[in-house]
Amino acid sequence: PGARCAWIEVMNKNKDPNFSAFIDSILASKMLEVCATTLPQISIPRVFGSPKYPEHLKTRAAIFEKRANQAYDIFSKVPGLICHRPQGAFYMSVVFEDGVFHPGQKLQAANPQLREYVDALCQNVPGDKQFVYNLLASKGICIVPLTGFATDLCGFRVTMLNTDDTVRNTLFQEIADSVTEFLNS
Known part of the structure; x- marks a missing residue:
């Protein structure tokens, strides 16, 4: 595994x-x-x-530890989110606190057709799916809702695979800012 x-x-x-x-x-x-x-x-x-593999593994683990710390540093500061520092994973699961969702929460969609489409998708679905659909329509950022993994926890999962530190951290910050905007809408 x-x-x-x-x-x-x-x-x-x-x-x-x-x-x-x-x-x-x-x-x-x-x-x-x-x-x-x-x-x-x-x-x-x-x-x-390979005799080179242990050193390679150590180097890769350090890279992912740095990325995990960066993601944690961004998401742990967002009111309404619960997260734990990943340990050994190339992804991070972030959970919404109970009670943060209410009807009508939205992010501004890129165009009216997307708004209409997302509004239709958001009927009778968990809050995390509403957020990720809105994020995709608003910012073009695709993340995965936790409820898609057969859990009752509402949240999302992001990967730390992007090798460009600036792009990855910009995406994490954009997601964090969008969470705040969505929850306050």
């Missing part, structure tokens, strides 16, 4: 046409399968068995 993830990071793909074609072929073949693919199943034992 935890060794499989739907994320690939490729540097300098466009510098070499052969490398670019190779990466495209990996992505195309990955899209054909729903679960762990054959290529990772074959390569993972060699990766995990």
Whole structure:
């Protein structure tokens, strides 16, 4: 568990046409399968068995610890949210406090058609889904509602996979600001 993830990071793909074609072929073949693919199943034992792997793992853990701390520092300051510092995960679950939702909470949608569509989606759904639909229509930011994971807790889940610190932290701050705006609407 935890060794499989739907994320690939490729540097300098466009510098070499052969490398670019190779990466495209990996992505195309990955899209054909729903679960762990054959290529990772074959390569993972060699990766995990490499003498370089422990240092690589230590470096990656430090990267995700830094990202987790940044996410926690942003979301823990938002009134109406409950969060715990992630430990070893590449995602963070944030829970809305009980009683923060009330009818009519909205974020301004990018256009009237989106507003109408989101209003229709928000009928008789948990507050976290209302928030994520509004966030997507307003800011174009896609996060996952916690109730989508078969829990009664209303909240959302964000990943810490984006490698650009500025972009990732800007997104986290935009989500945090949107929570405040939504809850105060």
